[in-house]
Amino acid sequence: LKHHLINGHLTDEALALYTEALKLGHLAQLPEGIQEHIQACEDCHREAMDLYSLIADADYSALGQHPSFEKSAPKKRNLYVRLTYGALALAASLCALLYFNSQENLNPSVPDTPIQAFEDSIKQEEDITELPQEEVAQEQSEKREEMPKAEEQEPELLAGNFEVSDNLEDLVGEFTRSDIIKINNPSPGAEFKPGQFISFAWQQEKPQPHFLIIVNNQEEEIFKIFLEDGEYQYKEALSKGLYYWKLESEDDLLYVGKFFVR
Amino acid sequence: MEIEWLHQEPQRLLTHYQSIMEATISSFIRKGFFNADEKGDLLQTLNLQMLEGKLEKIKAQFNGSVYLRTYFSKVVYNACTEITRQKKRQAKTFDIDTLYDLEATNSNAYEHLAIRDELLRLEAILKGQGKKQLKSELCLKLLVRIVLKLLDIQFYNSPKTKAEIETIREHFFQPYDQMTDKVVFEKVVPLFNKIENKSNDSDSLRKWVYQLTEKIIALLNGGSSPSNFDKDSLKILMQLYFSQSRN
Secondary structure, eight states: OGGGEETTEEOHHHHHHHHHHHHHTOGGGSOTTHHHHHHHOHHHHHHHHHHHHHHTTSOOGGGOSOTTTTTOOOOOOOHHHHHHHHHHHHHHHHHHHHHHHHHHHHOOOOOOSHHHHHHHHHHHHHHHHOOOHHHHHHHHHHHHHHHHHHHHSOHHHHHHHTOOOHHHHTTBTTTTTSSSEEEEESOTTEEEOTTOOEEEEEEESSOOOEEEEEEETTOOEEEEEEESSSEEEEOSOOOSEEEEEEEEOSSOEEEEEEEEEO | OHHHHHHHOHHHHHHHTHHHHHHHHHHHHHTTSSOGGGHHHHHHHHHHHIIIIIHHHHHHHOOSSSOHHHHHHHHHHHHHHHHHHHTTOOOOOOOTHHHHTTTSTTSOHHHHHHHHHHHHHHHHHHHTTGGGHHHHHHHHHHHTTOOOOHHHHGGGOSGGGHHHHHHHHHHHSSOOTTSOHHHHHHHHHHHHHHHHTOOOOHHHHHHHHHHHHHHHHHHHHSTTOOOOOOHHHHHHHHHHHHHHHTO
């Protein structure tokens, strides 16, 4: 925090950063201490309020990538949590390395390019879904058209697609503790490739119809369907990014999950 | 592009940012620090200050962690504040009565914009609540007796809160102006207790909401602000805020 203070108050740039976080909804990405200082210091809080009233209505959409918020989207975590995540990531990497080494021995045809990997994933999907030949061909051509579009996106645009939604992030998995619904797929934070089919499945003691809704990280609705059964396979190609999915009854939000496409 | 202009064509940047300077001066006029007919002179003064050193200072101090135009807005805001100090200008007290007859034909454009400023300052406080924003907004809506809609409680709606949500729907989805604060918070505290896994009584929640309103009043009124809110006028401002943000 001391880098952001001068004479015990936030610097102009730190105040501007806080104000932009309010405007753009990136409060969770602020450097540690700024928000706490604002809440404790009425002078800085008022200056931020005044600056916010000046910029709140300004159109920033053409300004492109934010210099601080969109480079990475780390949420503030304490040291213990970061160490835990680090250890888990290390373990996962080792497992992945061991797995791929063993697979390489069994099957030498490892995809060399993202396109090849993508085509492999389509092949796997063909095996699983057993769709009519024409439908598969049509979907393949659609996906091949989709793929370059996603790859052509600017890196900064893609980074923005992975920003967490402050509203939904805290609700992810929130209601899985309920005995009424058991979520089978996808698991929270599951990863899919662009174009890969995404299976949704859940179980209820007393099955009831629900809305399945997919939203992007801007909380914009991508897809909504009313389902009698507790499963659905989403086959449209989603661009790379973070997505949330919700189960809703007529008037209840029952579950929020999330998954990545990358 | 704008940062390139700052380093290579500062005059072009200044021309590009004239609207920012004008908007900032207008906000000071709305607060009563300046008269509307001083706007041209102030703009000229600010332009001179920028060319005679402030742009160089921005060039040296701006570290690029924010959008340049936000930082520039802060620099202009600081410059305007400095001019009010030099000229020993005082803000005119914000006329709370304006809130009562916002729709009245005698309220002028400046008064409308001044209220807009207050609403944005209130918005900054509420958004700054972070993870408590949803809870704060729901409690404040109840405090000012806003009739709730499903959207207001959607993030609390789950099988485990079904009974509590039903209570809210039963009592707060229609006018409840006659209800006392005590009764209102008695009916909503079970929802927060269920979600937060606590067993607070309704008085604790009510006191928390009262403290929040006191903090909001202190923030809105203090410093160089011309505002003079009390509990009643804050309620009107909040009713206005929640009714507009609903649209």
